[in-house]
Amino acid sequence: MKNLKSYYRLLIVLALVFTAFGCESDDEGDDIENDPSSSFEGSWKRENMETYVKFVGSNAITCSGGVETVGSFNASEPSMTFVIGQEVIKFPLKINGNALLVGVPNQAVETHNAQIYYRSNVFPCDGSGGGGSGEGNIMFWIGSDLGCGNISVTLQGQGSGSITSYYGSSPNCGASGCANFTVAPGTYSYTASCGNYTWNGTITVPANQCYKMQLTL
Structure with a gap:
Protein backbone atom coordinates (compact mmCIF):
# COMPACT_ATOMS: atom_id res chain seq x y z
CA MET A 1 0.00 0.00 0.00
CA LYS A 2 2.85 2.40 0.82
CA ASN A 3 4.38 1.91 -2.65
CA LEU A 4 0.99 2.46 -4.28
CA LYS A 5 0.52 5.74 -2.40
CA SER A 6 3.98 6.94 -3.42
CA TYR A 7 3.23 6.09 -7.06
CA TYR A 8 -0.06 7.96 -6.86
CA ARG A 9 1.67 11.04 -5.44
CA LEU A 10 4.28 10.80 -8.19
CA LEU A 11 1.54 10.89 -10.82
CA ILE A 12 -0.02 13.93 -9.12
CA VAL A 13 3.23 15.90 -9.25
CA LEU A 14 3.94 14.92 -12.84
CA ALA A 15 0.41 15.90 -13.84
CA LEU A 16 0.65 19.23 -12.03
CA VAL A 17 3.87 20.25 -13.71
CA PHE A 18 3.24 18.63 -17.07
CA THR A 19 0.06 20.68 -17.40
CA ALA A 20 2.57 23.32 -18.44
CA PHE A 21 3.96 21.21 -21.25
CA GLY A 22 2.61 20.40 -24.65
CA CYS A 23 3.88 18.15 -27.38
CA GLU A 24 4.12 21.14 -29.69
CA SER A 25 7.54 22.65 -30.22
CA ASP A 26 8.51 25.87 -28.48
CA ASP A 27 11.04 27.58 -30.71
CA GLU A 28 10.99 30.72 -28.59
CA GLY A 29 12.40 28.76 -25.66
CA ASP A 30 15.50 27.87 -27.64
CA ASP A 31 16.41 31.57 -27.80
CA ILE A 32 16.58 32.12 -24.03
CA GLU A 33 20.06 32.60 -22.68
CA ASN A 34 20.40 32.28 -18.93
CA ASP A 35 21.07 35.63 -17.24
CA PRO A 36 22.69 35.13 -13.79
CA SER A 37 21.71 38.65 -12.77
CA SER A 38 17.97 37.93 -13.12
CA SER A 39 16.00 36.94 -10.03
CA PHE A 40 13.83 33.80 -9.83
CA GLU A 41 12.05 35.06 -6.71
CA GLY A 42 8.30 35.49 -7.08
CA SER A 43 5.47 34.04 -9.17
CA TRP A 44 5.47 32.92 -12.81
CA LYS A 45 2.64 31.93 -15.15
CA ARG A 46 2.64 29.77 -18.26
CA GLU A 47 1.41 31.78 -21.24
CA ASN A 48 -2.25 31.04 -22.10
CA MET A 49 -2.49 28.39 -19.34
CA GLU A 50 -3.54 28.54 -15.68
CA THR A 51 -0.37 26.86 -14.46
CA TYR A 52 1.96 28.70 -12.10
CA VAL A 53 5.36 28.34 -10.45
CA LYS A 54 6.57 30.35 -7.46
CA PHE A 55 10.05 30.54 -5.95
CA VAL A 56 10.36 31.50 -2.30
CA GLY A 57 13.83 31.11 -0.84
CA SER A 58 14.84 27.48 -1.33
CA ASN A 59 11.27 26.38 -2.15
CA ALA A 60 9.75 25.83 -5.59
CA ILE A 61 5.95 25.70 -5.57
CA THR A 62 3.69 24.68 -8.43
CA CYS A 63 0.00 25.59 -8.68
CA SER A 64 -2.47 24.08 -11.12
CA GLY A 65 -6.23 23.70 -10.70
CA GLY A 66 -5.99 25.09 -7.17
CA VAL A 67 -3.61 22.30 -6.12
CA GLU A 68 -0.22 23.29 -4.72
CA THR A 69 2.90 21.10 -4.64
CA VAL A 70 6.08 22.09 -2.82
CA GLY A 71 9.58 21.16 -3.99
CA SER A 72 13.08 22.55 -3.59
CA PHE A 73 14.82 25.27 -5.61
CA ASN A 74 18.55 25.32 -6.35
CA ALA A 75 19.70 28.70 -7.64
CA SER A 76 23.26 27.52 -8.33
CA GLU A 77 22.32 25.08 -11.12
CA PRO A 78 19.52 26.45 -11.51
CA SER A 79 16.75 23.83 -11.13
CA MET A 80 13.69 22.80 -9.15
CA THR A 81 13.26 19.30 -7.72
CA PHE A 82 10.33 17.30 -6.36
CA VAL A 83 10.86 14.08 -4.38
CA ILE A 84 8.00 11.58 -4.36
CA GLY A 85 8.79 8.32 -2.60
CA GLN A 86 11.99 7.11 -4.27
CA GLU A 87 11.40 9.17 -7.43
CA VAL A 88 13.36 12.39 -7.94
CA ILE A 89 11.87 14.77 -10.54
CA LYS A 90 14.32 17.52 -11.48
CA PHE A 91 13.48 20.39 -13.83
CA PRO A 92 16.35 22.49 -15.27
CA LEU A 93 15.62 26.22 -15.41
CA LYS A 94 16.76 29.22 -17.43
CA ILE A 95 15.89 32.84 -16.73
CA ASN A 96 16.29 36.09 -18.59
CA GLY A 97 14.54 39.12 -17.15
CA ASN A 98 10.80 38.45 -17.12
CA ALA A 99 11.02 35.14 -19.02
CA LEU A 100 11.52 31.76 -17.33
CA LEU A 101 12.21 28.57 -19.27
CA VAL A 102 11.12 25.41 -17.43
CA GLY A 103 13.01 22.45 -18.85
CA VAL A 104 12.04 18.80 -19.03
CA PRO A 105 13.04 16.20 -16.40
CA ASN A 106 14.70 12.95 -17.45
CA GLN A 107 11.38 11.10 -17.07
CA ALA A 108 9.84 13.01 -20.00
CA VAL A 109 12.60 13.99 -22.41
CA GLU A 110 11.05 11.90 -25.19
CA THR A 111 7.51 13.23 -24.85
CA HIS A 112 7.59 16.87 -23.69
CA ASN A 113 9.22 20.19 -24.51
CA ALA A 114 10.57 23.03 -22.40
CA GLN A 115 8.07 25.86 -21.97
CA ILE A 116 8.20 29.55 -21.12
CA TYR A 117 6.65 31.20 -18.08
CA TYR A 118 6.32 34.94 -17.51
CA ARG A 119 6.26 36.95 -14.30
CA SER A 120 2.86 37.09 -12.64
CA ASN A 121 1.33 39.34 -10.00
CA VAL A 122 -0.90 36.52 -8.76
CA PHE A 123 -0.44 32.98 -7.49
CA PRO A 124 -3.89 31.36 -7.14
CA CYS A 125 -2.85 28.77 -4.55
CA ASP A 126 -2.03 31.43 -1.95
CA GLY A 127 -5.41 33.10 -2.32
CA SER A 128 -4.25 35.97 -4.54
CA GLY A 129 -6.14 34.72 -7.56
CA GLY A 130 -8.77 32.39 -6.18
CA GLY A 131 -8.71 28.76 -5.09
CA GLY A 132 -6.37 26.70 -2.96
CA SER A 133 -6.09 29.05 0.03
CA GLY A 134 -6.04 27.90 3.65
CA GLU A 135 -3.18 26.35 5.57
Missing part, protein backbone atom coordinates in the same frame (compact mmCIF):
# COMPACT_ATOMS: atom_id res chain seq x y z
CA GLY A 136 -2.95 22.73 6.62
CA ASN A 137 -1.27 20.96 9.52
CA ILE A 138 1.13 18.04 9.73
CA MET A 139 1.69 16.18 12.99
CA PHE A 140 4.30 13.46 13.58
CA TRP A 141 3.67 11.13 16.53
CA ILE A 142 4.61 7.73 17.98
CA GLY A 143 2.46 5.10 19.68
CA SER A 144 5.02 3.78 22.16
CA ASP A 145 8.38 4.55 23.71
CA LEU A 146 10.97 3.52 21.11
CA GLY A 147 13.76 3.68 23.67
CA CYS A 148 15.98 6.10 21.73
CA GLY A 149 15.07 9.44 23.27
CA ASN A 150 13.57 12.39 21.43
CA ILE A 151 12.93 12.01 17.71
CA SER A 152 14.09 14.86 15.48
CA VAL A 153 11.82 15.56 12.48
CA THR A 154 12.74 17.80 9.54
CA LEU A 155 10.07 18.88 7.05
CA GLN A 156 11.08 20.22 3.65
CA GLY A 157 11.28 23.99 3.74
CA GLN A 158 9.61 24.16 7.17
CA GLY A 159 12.45 23.62 9.62
CA SER A 160 12.51 20.92 12.28
CA GLY A 161 10.64 19.75 15.36
CA SER A 162 10.86 17.02 17.99
CA ILE A 163 8.70 14.16 19.22
CA THR A 164 9.14 14.02 22.98
CA SER A 165 6.10 11.99 24.09
CA TYR A 166 4.07 9.01 22.90
CA TYR A 167 0.34 8.25 22.79
CA GLY A 168 -1.51 4.96 23.01
CA SER A 169 -3.96 6.11 20.33
CA SER A 170 -3.97 8.81 17.69
CA PRO A 171 -3.85 12.20 19.48
CA ASN A 172 -5.58 15.38 18.40
CA CYS A 173 -3.76 17.46 15.85
CA GLY A 174 -1.32 19.82 17.56
CA ALA A 175 -0.97 17.64 20.66
CA SER A 176 1.98 18.42 22.92
CA GLY A 177 4.98 16.13 22.65
CA CYS A 178 4.41 15.70 18.90
CA ALA A 179 6.27 17.41 16.05
CA ASN A 180 3.73 19.87 14.66
CA PHE A 181 3.93 21.98 11.49
CA THR A 182 1.56 24.51 9.92
CA VAL A 183 2.07 24.58 6.17
CA ALA A 184 0.63 25.74 2.88
CA PRO A 185 -1.33 23.01 1.05
CA GLY A 186 1.05 20.81 -0.93
CA THR A 187 3.43 17.87 -0.92
CA TYR A 188 6.42 17.81 1.41
CA SER A 189 9.29 15.43 1.97
CA TYR A 190 10.40 14.63 5.52
CA THR A 191 13.19 12.90 7.42
CA ALA A 192 13.25 11.80 11.05
CA SER A 193 15.89 10.17 13.21
CA CYS A 194 16.42 8.86 16.70
CA GLY A 195 19.47 6.80 17.67
CA ASN A 196 19.86 4.12 15.01
CA TYR A 197 16.33 4.62 13.67
CA THR A 198 15.57 6.74 10.61
CA TRP A 199 12.41 7.51 8.66
CA ASN A 200 11.76 9.38 5.41
CA GLY A 201 8.99 9.86 2.89
CA THR A 202 6.51 12.39 1.53
CA ILE A 203 3.25 13.83 2.81
CA THR A 204 0.47 15.58 0.88
CA VAL A 205 -1.73 17.86 2.97
CA PRO A 206 -4.86 19.59 1.59
CA ALA A 207 -5.99 23.04 2.66
CA ASN A 208 -7.60 23.28 6.11
CA GLN A 209 -6.84 19.67 6.99
CA CYS A 210 -4.48 17.84 9.33
CA TYR A 211 -2.23 14.98 8.27
CA LYS A 212 -1.19 12.70 11.15
CA MET A 213 1.97 10.72 10.46
CA GLN A 214 2.74 7.94 12.93
CA LEU A 215 6.36 6.84 12.95
CA THR A 216 6.67 3.11 13.51
CA LEU A 217 9.50 0.57 13.56
Whole structure:
Protein backbone atom coordinates (compact mmCIF):
# COMPACT_ATOMS: atom_id res chain seq x y z
CA MET A 1 0.00 0.00 0.00
CA LYS A 2 2.85 2.40 0.82
CA ASN A 3 4.38 1.91 -2.65
CA LEU A 4 0.99 2.46 -4.28
CA LYS A 5 0.52 5.74 -2.40
CA SER A 6 3.98 6.94 -3.42
CA TYR A 7 3.23 6.09 -7.06
CA TYR A 8 -0.06 7.96 -6.86
CA ARG A 9 1.67 11.04 -5.44
CA LEU A 10 4.28 10.80 -8.19
CA LEU A 11 1.54 10.89 -10.82
CA ILE A 12 -0.02 13.93 -9.12
CA VAL A 13 3.23 15.90 -9.25
CA LEU A 14 3.94 14.92 -12.84
CA ALA A 15 0.41 15.90 -13.84
CA LEU A 16 0.65 19.23 -12.03
CA VAL A 17 3.87 20.25 -13.71
CA PHE A 18 3.24 18.63 -17.07
CA THR A 19 0.06 20.68 -17.40
CA ALA A 20 2.57 23.32 -18.44
CA PHE A 21 3.96 21.21 -21.25
CA GLY A 22 2.61 20.40 -24.65
CA CYS A 23 3.88 18.15 -27.38
CA GLU A 24 4.12 21.14 -29.69
CA SER A 25 7.54 22.65 -30.22
CA ASP A 26 8.51 25.87 -28.48
CA ASP A 27 11.04 27.58 -30.71
CA GLU A 28 10.99 30.72 -28.59
CA GLY A 29 12.40 28.76 -25.66
CA ASP A 30 15.50 27.87 -27.64
CA ASP A 31 16.41 31.57 -27.80
CA ILE A 32 16.58 32.12 -24.03
CA GLU A 33 20.06 32.60 -22.68
CA ASN A 34 20.40 32.28 -18.93
CA ASP A 35 21.07 35.63 -17.24
CA PRO A 36 22.69 35.13 -13.79
CA SER A 37 21.71 38.65 -12.77
CA SER A 38 17.97 37.93 -13.12
CA SER A 39 16.00 36.94 -10.03
CA PHE A 40 13.83 33.80 -9.83
CA GLU A 41 12.05 35.06 -6.71
CA GLY A 42 8.30 35.49 -7.08
CA SER A 43 5.47 34.04 -9.17
CA TRP A 44 5.47 32.92 -12.81
CA LYS A 45 2.64 31.93 -15.15
CA ARG A 46 2.64 29.77 -18.26
CA GLU A 47 1.41 31.78 -21.24
CA ASN A 48 -2.25 31.04 -22.10
CA MET A 49 -2.49 28.39 -19.34
CA GLU A 50 -3.54 28.54 -15.68
CA THR A 51 -0.37 26.86 -14.46
CA TYR A 52 1.96 28.70 -12.10
CA VAL A 53 5.36 28.34 -10.45
CA LYS A 54 6.57 30.35 -7.46
CA PHE A 55 10.05 30.54 -5.95
CA VAL A 56 10.36 31.50 -2.30
CA GLY A 57 13.83 31.11 -0.84
CA SER A 58 14.84 27.48 -1.33
CA ASN A 59 11.27 26.38 -2.15
CA ALA A 60 9.75 25.83 -5.59
CA ILE A 61 5.95 25.70 -5.57
CA THR A 62 3.69 24.68 -8.43
CA CYS A 63 0.00 25.59 -8.68
CA SER A 64 -2.47 24.08 -11.12
CA GLY A 65 -6.23 23.70 -10.70
CA GLY A 66 -5.99 25.09 -7.17
CA VAL A 67 -3.61 22.30 -6.12
CA GLU A 68 -0.22 23.29 -4.72
CA THR A 69 2.90 21.10 -4.64
CA VAL A 70 6.08 22.09 -2.82
CA GLY A 71 9.58 21.16 -3.99
CA SER A 72 13.08 22.55 -3.59
CA PHE A 73 14.82 25.27 -5.61
CA ASN A 74 18.55 25.32 -6.35
CA ALA A 75 19.70 28.70 -7.64
CA SER A 76 23.26 27.52 -8.33
CA GLU A 77 22.32 25.08 -11.12
CA PRO A 78 19.52 26.45 -11.51
CA SER A 79 16.75 23.83 -11.13
CA MET A 80 13.69 22.80 -9.15
CA THR A 81 13.26 19.30 -7.72
CA PHE A 82 10.33 17.30 -6.36
CA VAL A 83 10.86 14.08 -4.38
CA ILE A 84 8.00 11.58 -4.36
CA GLY A 85 8.79 8.32 -2.60
CA GLN A 86 11.99 7.11 -4.27
CA GLU A 87 11.40 9.17 -7.43
CA VAL A 88 13.36 12.39 -7.94
CA ILE A 89 11.87 14.77 -10.54
CA LYS A 90 14.32 17.52 -11.48
CA PHE A 91 13.48 20.39 -13.83
CA PRO A 92 16.35 22.49 -15.27
CA LEU A 93 15.62 26.22 -15.41
CA LYS A 94 16.76 29.22 -17.43
CA ILE A 95 15.89 32.84 -16.73
CA ASN A 96 16.29 36.09 -18.59
CA GLY A 97 14.54 39.12 -17.15
CA ASN A 98 10.80 38.45 -17.12
CA ALA A 99 11.02 35.14 -19.02
CA LEU A 100 11.52 31.76 -17.33
CA LEU A 101 12.21 28.57 -19.27
CA VAL A 102 11.12 25.41 -17.43
CA GLY A 103 13.01 22.45 -18.85
CA VAL A 104 12.04 18.80 -19.03
CA PRO A 105 13.04 16.20 -16.40
CA ASN A 106 14.70 12.95 -17.45
CA GLN A 107 11.38 11.10 -17.07
CA ALA A 108 9.84 13.01 -20.00
CA VAL A 109 12.60 13.99 -22.41
CA GLU A 110 11.05 11.90 -25.19
CA THR A 111 7.51 13.23 -24.85
CA HIS A 112 7.59 16.87 -23.69
CA ASN A 113 9.22 20.19 -24.51
CA ALA A 114 10.57 23.03 -22.40
CA GLN A 115 8.07 25.86 -21.97
CA ILE A 116 8.20 29.55 -21.12
CA TYR A 117 6.65 31.20 -18.08
CA TYR A 118 6.32 34.94 -17.51
CA ARG A 119 6.26 36.95 -14.30
CA SER A 120 2.86 37.09 -12.64
CA ASN A 121 1.33 39.34 -10.00
CA VAL A 122 -0.90 36.52 -8.76
CA PHE A 123 -0.44 32.98 -7.49
CA PRO A 124 -3.89 31.36 -7.14
CA CYS A 125 -2.85 28.77 -4.55
CA ASP A 126 -2.03 31.43 -1.95
CA GLY A 127 -5.41 33.10 -2.32
CA SER A 128 -4.25 35.97 -4.54
CA GLY A 129 -6.14 34.72 -7.56
CA GLY A 130 -8.77 32.39 -6.18
CA GLY A 131 -8.71 28.76 -5.09
CA GLY A 132 -6.37 26.70 -2.96
CA SER A 133 -6.09 29.05 0.03
CA GLY A 134 -6.04 27.90 3.65
CA GLU A 135 -3.18 26.35 5.57
CA GLY A 136 -2.95 22.73 6.62
CA ASN A 137 -1.27 20.96 9.52
CA ILE A 138 1.13 18.04 9.73
CA MET A 139 1.69 16.18 12.99
CA PHE A 140 4.30 13.46 13.58
CA TRP A 141 3.67 11.13 16.53
CA ILE A 142 4.61 7.73 17.98
CA GLY A 143 2.46 5.10 19.68
CA SER A 144 5.02 3.78 22.16
CA ASP A 145 8.38 4.55 23.71
CA LEU A 146 10.97 3.52 21.11
CA GLY A 147 13.76 3.68 23.67
CA CYS A 148 15.98 6.10 21.73
CA GLY A 149 15.07 9.44 23.27
CA ASN A 150 13.57 12.39 21.43
CA ILE A 151 12.93 12.01 17.71
CA SER A 152 14.09 14.86 15.48
CA VAL A 153 11.82 15.56 12.48
CA THR A 154 12.74 17.80 9.54
CA LEU A 155 10.07 18.88 7.05
CA GLN A 156 11.08 20.22 3.65
CA GLY A 157 11.28 23.99 3.74
CA GLN A 158 9.61 24.16 7.17
CA GLY A 159 12.45 23.62 9.62
CA SER A 160 12.51 20.92 12.28
CA GLY A 161 10.64 19.75 15.36
CA SER A 162 10.86 17.02 17.99
CA ILE A 163 8.70 14.16 19.22
CA THR A 164 9.14 14.02 22.98
CA SER A 165 6.10 11.99 24.09
CA TYR A 166 4.07 9.01 22.90
CA TYR A 167 0.34 8.25 22.79
CA GLY A 168 -1.51 4.96 23.01
CA SER A 169 -3.96 6.11 20.33
CA SER A 170 -3.97 8.81 17.69
CA PRO A 171 -3.85 12.20 19.48
CA ASN A 172 -5.58 15.38 18.40
CA CYS A 173 -3.76 17.46 15.85
CA GLY A 174 -1.32 19.82 17.56
CA ALA A 175 -0.97 17.64 20.66
CA SER A 176 1.98 18.42 22.92
CA GLY A 177 4.98 16.13 22.65
CA CYS A 178 4.41 15.70 18.90
CA ALA A 179 6.27 17.41 16.05
CA ASN A 180 3.73 19.87 14.66
CA PHE A 181 3.93 21.98 11.49
CA THR A 182 1.56 24.51 9.92
CA VAL A 183 2.07 24.58 6.17
CA ALA A 184 0.63 25.74 2.88
CA PRO A 185 -1.33 23.01 1.05
CA GLY A 186 1.05 20.81 -0.93
CA THR A 187 3.43 17.87 -0.92
CA TYR A 188 6.42 17.81 1.41
CA SER A 189 9.29 15.43 1.97
CA TYR A 190 10.40 14.63 5.52
CA THR A 191 13.19 12.90 7.42
CA ALA A 192 13.25 11.80 11.05
CA SER A 193 15.89 10.17 13.21
CA CYS A 194 16.42 8.86 16.70
CA GLY A 195 19.47 6.80 17.67
CA ASN A 196 19.86 4.12 15.01
CA TYR A 197 16.33 4.62 13.67
CA THR A 198 15.57 6.74 10.61
CA TRP A 199 12.41 7.51 8.66
CA ASN A 200 11.76 9.38 5.41
CA GLY A 201 8.99 9.86 2.89
CA THR A 202 6.51 12.39 1.53
CA ILE A 203 3.25 13.83 2.81
CA THR A 204 0.47 15.58 0.88
CA VAL A 205 -1.73 17.86 2.97
CA PRO A 206 -4.86 19.59 1.59
CA ALA A 207 -5.99 23.04 2.66
CA ASN A 208 -7.60 23.28 6.11
CA GLN A 209 -6.84 19.67 6.99
CA CYS A 210 -4.48 17.84 9.33
CA TYR A 211 -2.23 14.98 8.27
CA LYS A 212 -1.19 12.70 11.15
CA MET A 213 1.97 10.72 10.46
CA GLN A 214 2.74 7.94 12.93
CA LEU A 215 6.36 6.84 12.95
CA THR A 216 6.67 3.11 13.51
CA LEU A 217 9.50 0.57 13.56
